[in-house]
Amino acid sequence: MQQAMDLTRYKGRQRSELIEILWDIQKSCGGISKQLQSSLAEQLNLSTSTIEEVVTFYHFFSEEYRGKNQIYLDTSIIAQHRGMKEIRETFEKELGSKIGGLSSCGTIGLFETACIGMSDQSPAALIDFVPFPKLTPKKVEIIVKELKAGVSAKEIAKKFGLGDGANASKFVRTPVCNNIQKKGDVFFTKWKKGEAVSSALSKKPNEVIDMITASGLRGRGGAGFPTGMKWKIASELSADQKYIVCNADEGEPGTFKDRLLLTEFAGLLIEGMKVASYAVGADKGFIYLRAEYFYLRDHLEKQIKDLESKGLLKDFKLKVKMGAGAYVCGEESALLESLEGKRGEPRMKPPFPVEVGLFGKPTIVNNVETFVLAAQVMRYGPQHLNKMGTEKSKGPRLLSISGDVEKPGIYEFPWGVTVAEVLKICGAKNPKIVQVGGPSGTCISKNDFVRQLAFEDLPTGGSFMVFDESRDLFEILENFMQFFVDESCGNCTPCRAGNVILRDLLKKINLGKARPSDLQKMIDWGTLVSKTSRCGLGMSSPNVLLTSFKSFEDEFKNKIKNSDELFFDFDEEKATKEYREFHRE
Amino acid sequence: MSKIDITVDGVKFSVPENINLVEALSHQGIQVPTLCWYQGMDECLGTCRVCTVKVGGRHSAACTMKTQKDMTIEFDTDELKDLRRGVIELLFVEGNHYCPSCEKSGDCLLQAQAQDMEMTHSRFPYEFNNYDLDFSGKNILLERNRCVHCKRCTELFSDDEGHKVFSFIGKGAETRVVFDHEREKKLSPHKAKEAMDLCPVGAILVKGQGFSKPYGERKYEKEPLWEKK
Numbered sequence: 001m002q003q004a005m006d007l008t009r010y011k012g013r014q015r016s017e018l019i020e021i022l023w024d025i026q027k028s029c030g031g032i033s034k035q036l037q038s039s040l041a042e043q044l045n046l047s048t049s050t051i052e053e054v055v056t057f058y059h060f061f062s063e064e065y066r067g068k069n070q071i072y073l074d075t076s077i078i079a080q081h082r083g084m085k086e087i088r089e090t091f092e093k094e095l096g097s098k099i100g101g102l103s104s105c106g107t108i109g110l111f112e113t114a115c116i117g118m119s120d121q122s123p124a125a126l127i128d129f130v131p132f133p134k135l136t137p138k139k140v141e142i143i144v145k146e147l148k149a150g151v152s153a154k155e156i157a158k159k160f161g162l163g164d165g166a167n168a169s170k171f172v173r174t175p176v177c178n179n180i181q182k183k184g185d186v187f188f189t190k191w192k193k194g195e196a197v198s199s200a201l202s203k204k205p206n207e208v209i210d211m212i213t214a215s216g217l218r219g220r221g222g223a224g225f226p227t228g229m230k231w232k233i234a235s236e237l238s239a240d241q242k243y244i245v246c247n248a249d250e251g252e253p254g255t256f257k258d259r260l261l262l263t264e265f266a267g268l269l270i271e272g273m274k275v276a277s278y279a280v281g282a283d284k285g286f287i288y289l290r291a292e293y294f295y296l297r298d299h300l301e302k303q304i305k306d307l308e309s310k311g312l313l314k315d316f317k318l319k320v321k322m323g324a325g326a327y328v329c330g331e332e333s334a335l336l337e338s339l340e341g342k343r344g345e346p347r348m349k350p351p352f353p354v355e356v357g358l359f360g361k362p363t364i365v366n367n368v369e370t371f372v373l374a375a376q377v378m379r380y381g382p383q384h385l386n387k388m389g390t391e392k393s394k395g396p397r398l399l400s401i402s403g404d405v406e407k408p409g410i411y412e413f414p415w416g417v418t419v420a421e422v423l424k425i426c427g428a429k430n431p432k433i434v435q436v437g438g439p440s441g442t443c444i445s446k447n448d449f450v451r452q453l454a455f456e457d458l459p460t461g462g463s464f465m466v467f468d469e470s471r472d473l474f475e476i477l478e479n480f481m482q483f484f485v486d487e488s489c490g491n492c493t494p495c496r497a498g499n500v501i502l503r504d505l506l507k508k509i510n511l512g513k514a515r516p517s518d519l520q521k522m523i524d525w526g527t528l529v530s531k532t533s534r535c536g537l538g539m540s541s542p543n544v545l546l547t548s549f550k551s552f553e554d555e556f557k558n559k560i561k562n563s564d565e566l567f568f569d570f571d572e573e574k575a576t577k578e579y580r581e582f583h584r585e
Numbered sequence: 586m587s588k589i590d591i592t593v594d595g596v597k598f599s600v601p602e603n604i605n606l607v608e609a610l611s612h613q614g615i616q617v618p619t620l621c622w623y624q625g626m627d628e629c630l631g632t633c634r635v636c637t638v639k640v641g642g643r644h645s646a647a648c649t650m651k652t653q654k655d656m657t658i659e660f661d662t663d664e665l666k667d668l669r670r671g672v673i674e675l676l677f678v679e680g681n682h683y684c685p686s687c688e689k690s691g692d693c694l695l696q697a698q699a700q701d702m703e704m705t706h707s708r709f710p711y712e713f714n715n716y717d718l719d720f721s722g723k724n725i726l727l728e729r730n731r732c733v734h735c736k737r738c739t740e741l742f743s744d745d746e747g748h749k750v751f752s753f754i755g756k757g758a759e760t761r762v763v764f765d766h767e768r769e770k771k772l773s774p775h776k777a778k779e780a781m782d783l784c785p786v787g788a789i790l791v792k793g794q795g796f797s798k799p800y801g802e803r804k805y806e807k808e809p810l811w812e813k814k
Contacts, residue, residue, distance in 0.1 A: 049752035049765045056754040326756070343753070348631045348649045490734065490753070490760030493634050493672050497679035500758050501709050525709070528671045531644040532634045576705040 003029040005036065010043045016359075018044070018054055018341030019324055022061055030109075031065040057343040057489075059113060059325030060291050067102050067109030069147050072126040076115035076253045077479040078402045078465060082122040090137040094144035108147055114327060114483055115253035116292040119402035119465070120179045120409045128153040129294035131176050132160070166263045171299040178260050179409030182425060186376060186384060186396040187265070187412050196271040196375035197312045200278050208279040209235060212374055215382035216394030220369035221247055221330070222437065222461035223536070224393075227370055233354050234280040234362045242282035243363040244273050244316075246371055247335055249290040251327040252438035253483060254463035257398040258368040260410050262289075262296050265372050266303040270318065272371030274307075275378055276364050277316045285318045286358075288335050291325050327487035331535050332365040334489065345491045346535035369398055369462070389415035393454040397462070401426045404468035413453070420449040422464065430469040433552075438463035439480035440540035443548035473555050474510040477548055481506055484541040495538030498529035502542060509559050516560055517571075523549065591656040605629065606650040606658070607636055615660060616810070618669055618698050620676075620785055621735035622648040630736050634672050635698065638665060666702070673699050674707040679714065679758075681730035682786075688795030689787030691803030695733060696786075701810040719763070723770045724777040724791060732762050732788040742780055744768050750780070751789075762788065 005028055010021050021040070025032050032040075032055050034048075041048040055061045060072075073079075073088055088099065096104030099112055118124035121133035127143065130153040139160065146156045154173065162168040163177040180188075200208050213228025234242060246269065250258040261269060273285050289297060300320050307313050326344045328334045333347035336358050347353075357363020366374075373395065376384055385395035393415035399422065402408045406427025413422065423431050436442045436453065437460035444451070444458070451458050467476060481503040490496045505522055508514050526542030533539045549556055586601040593615060600609040607617045608624065620633040629648040636647040639659035647658075659665060676682075676695060684690050716729035738751035739762065750768045755761050772780070777791045800806070 047749055047752075047765055047768070049749065049754075049763060052754050052763070053752045057756050343756075348629065350649075350651075485757060488757040490755070490757045491736075492632050493675055493679075493734070496734065496758055496760065497675040497712075500712065501675070501678070504710070521708075525671075528668055532637045532646075532668055532672055534631060534634065534646070572706045572708065580703050580705060 005029050007036070007039050007043050010040065013044060014341075015044065015046065016339070016341045018051070019058075019322065019338065022051075022055060022058075023322060023324065026061050029065075030067055030070070031062045033063060033065075037063075053343055054341070057326065058291075058323075061324055065102070065109075066111070068107040069128055069153065070109045070111065072111050072113040072116070073099075074114075074116045074118060074122065074124050074126075075112045075479075076119060076122070077476050078115075078119040078254060079123045080475075080479065081403070081467075081471065084123040086137055087123050087125070087135045087140055090140040091144065094141055103148075105148060108144070113292075113325065114486065115251070115255075117250055117256040117259045117290075118176070119254050119256055119400065121177055122402070126292060127156075129291070130154050130157050131174055131292075131295060132157060133176055166266075166299065169299070171302045172263065172295060174295050176259070176263075176295075178264060180260065181401070181407045181409040182411040182413070184396050184412030184414070186388075187261075187372065187398065189376070189380075191265070191268055192379075193267060193307070194271070194310060194312045196268065196378040197274050197278075199378040200275040205235060205279045205281065208275060208378070211377055211382050212279070215373075215377045215385040216389070217370065217373055217377065217385055218393065218455065219367055220373070220397075220461065221332075221367040222252070222440075222459065224455045224459060227366065227374065230354050230364060230366070231276060231279050234282075234364050237355065237362045239362050241284070241359070241361045242280055243358045243361055244277045244280070244282045244285035245332075245335070245339065245358060245363055245365045246273055246285070246287040246368060247330065247332060247365055248287050248293065248368050249323050249330040249335060250293075250368070251290060251330045252440065252461050252463050253480075254400060254402050254435065254438050254465040255461060256400045256402075257410055257462045259293065259296075261368045261372055261398070262293065262300065266296075266300055267307065268372045268375045269368055270304055270307055271312070271378075272373070272375035273318060274313055274316050275374055276366070276371065280362075280364060282362075282364070283315050283317060285316060286339055287318070287320045288323060288329070288339055289320055290323045290329075294322065297322065326489070327483075328489045328535070328537050331537060334535070335365065336363065343489070345489045346537075348534070367461075390452065390454045390456065392456045397453060397460070399453075399460070399464045400462050401464045401466065403466035404428060404431065404471070405466050415454050416452050418450055418452050419444065419458070422453070423449065423466065426466070428466045428468070431466050432469045432471065433467040433473060433476065433548075435463070435465040435467070435476070435544075436460050438465070439483055439544050440537070441543060443477075443544055443551055445551040448551065473548065473552055474506070474559070477506055477544060478503070478510060480544045481541075484537070488537060488541075492532075492534035492538060494529045494532040495534065495541065498525065498533075498538070499541055502526060502529065502545060506545065509556065512559055514560055519549070519556055519560065589652065589654040591652055591658060593658045594661050600652050602654065603651045606638075606640075606647045606652055606656075609652045610647070610658075610660070617647045617660065618673075618701065618810075619648060620673075620694055620698060620733060621737060623785075626741075630740060632736050633676075633733065635669055637668050637672065644668075670702045670704055671708065673702060673704060674709055676733050677704075677707045678709045678711045680732065681713065681716065687731065687787045688790055689731075689784075691800055691806040692798070693787055693805070694785035697805035697810050700805075714758075716761070721766065722764065722792075724772050724774070725764065725769055725780065726790045726792050727762065727764065728788050728790060729761060730788075731786045733786055734760055734762070735785060737783050737785065738762065738780060738789060742783055744772055744776055 037051045124133040217227040218224040329344040334344040338344040399411045589602045620635045621630040631649045638647045719727035
């Protein structure tokens, strides 16, 4: 039963706080019923539909009751390959329920969610937002028994042994492991509190920006916009308010390097944000943390407090704000909408956030890794980055390596490293498919293992998934396309309608029901979605089909060869040609 | 307003600077097809993507662009015509559009654009999605089978007191338009009519008014889009 709640405490709160308030209600009531929505609307002086719009957009908010305890299983392809099916079945058996429903006792809900950033310790689940990596059926039995006995998820997690480093600290306390497999000398230096900030403050703001520009640093979220240029644009704009926003909405399946940075390098990240605020003249900042990383919020807030108390964040007010489950919020303008308490639908560009950003003010949005590297540039100078890499991609790249490798985890490589070198170091056996940059990236086969990871060749936001000879290409592709269908925000036609059609066409091919012309259709329709979509999600969702077709054309053709030859190709264009000519006359 | 030069399909035009690209082109006699955008709109919605052109070699929705000095635009190419028709075709398979029985037939911009683009069929398989109708309103009937999710009603419409009435719920392919029942009840007849006219398709209907204008006398029947060209 959904709990009642007195909502008068929210009277007069700002619209921009809506997501925080909804989190409060979701957590204490197990859901946000229509009734709660309308009483909240009254308190906030908003229309009920404004609340409903937001509640129904985010994955972790629900109108129906989701239980006192809420379990979310990771549906990523890596988790599937690591035995998620058995884990799911065990949960269903122990709870006496199915995915999407409540346990027989009525208090524990079981759901699925996209990649939770634990692909190196899969299969994993979130239970009341405490991560439970490396699940086994045995562990599941224990978890359910304890939950039924009223033990909290946090207490249960402790029984499985705490992780390494800050994962075991007072403010985190989870069984998550860092899995640092290859340290490089750019990220993994010893942090000296305040070094980056004092280095920046000893220079003029424009000198700080010049250093960032000289380092060749490009945004690490994936698009690779030159960071120095972004900061320069923001610094030259005059405005009564500017903002610094850290994009910690690490949602690309197979990526988890920001998890490590937020855990072990949070101080440096915050210093990097302070450096940016000094450089562009901003006095407010936000870390937009994905809901899947809720367990790191207290830790981040503690780090902010620490630096504040040392006087290192003077004139800079920094706050952690939570996401609520939406991949599209990793797109910077959608993220800003979400920070304003709205549905996370991407804005139109231009204007870009650096000019018109949060609450209409100039805003720097950078990835976690970008801020950490900016702090390192302040400490060690631009050559710390630009001494390595390729012409257009300077410095190191943190990779999140997962899948069929001996040592999944975090690796620091210089840009320009070849896929083959990476595969050798992480211990990939018989690799067949490598997905570089996650589902929105590039799917490559052996022929391309000589290629380099770099913006000018194979760009990546950090995800690097390896699949060996035993894996079914089409199972992987279907998982990725389903992901895009689930995560499309629905704002523009091609992404909303087109991804559904691409997924269905892929299913048809996989079932052996496709006709020879369907392969060309896949390419043409994918290109259409990519060229007409509004934001990066729709522009890149067909990549996986377009690139996998290039890399594994024979596998696609084999699917067609076995299809029913009774189907013939009916060309509608040709069939209606005469009509159209007649019509034109 | 200062004038600047832009190039459209190799031809130079002199247009006011920093105005909406669709509007600028329409003054030059170039009609870019649109669905969510209409003349006189302050801010564009950029949702339907029917106005896709190439600006400086990049695919963009023309309604989201402002005229700038030395802009190079590609508009009337086979590739772009095919992309724009493709987007229209996507809308036809995503929803359930049966023009002959639709109250808005002849007044529907989706139908008019499809006819203007000489669309005879959709290249995509029909989805036959299930959409619920909302009959519960006092004035308005929501026919979600025909909604193209353009957001005109959610972003641009407000009641006499300035309150938002329509909104989107859900996400992705599950996105649905809904209305605030309390506020819908209080809509004046002219406001309800305004909502129906704002909707480019037959998704928002005023109860009892669907056929107040007979077929044959409707907007795009009397003045087909291609006559503007």
